[in-house]
Amino acid sequence: MLDQGSNSELPAIPAKRYFAIGEVSELCGVKPHVLRYWEQEFPNLKPVKRRGNRRYYQRHDVLMIRQIRSLLYDQGFTITGARQRLDGPQARMEVSMSGQIVRQVRMELEEVLQILRR
DSSP states (O other): OOOOOOOSSSSSOOOOOOOEHHHHHHHHOOOOOHHHHHHOOOTTTOEEEEEGGGEEEOOOHHHHHHHHHHIISSOOOOOOHHHHHHHHHHHHHHHHHHHHHHHHHHHHHHHHHHHHHH
């Protein structure tokens, strides 16, 4: 279920506005307790909290979690190093996130095309 493979092996992000922590866990290949820990370590990661303090992540949060995951698991950064990288020049992060968004949109369009061909 949850492995530490590269981000390219992760499932497509569904077209939804909010995601529960369990969904984000599946989408990002990271266990829920790790997501909660990362919220403490990465100030930019702030899911919306509603009823009963339940977390609801938005698409940009999921993309950021995938970026954090890549820095930590694929590129070998420490938590401190990943935090500095994300807090550093925004251009690097924006380019990386833009690439993720393009890949995501392409995967979603390919799924739509398969449905239309049926």
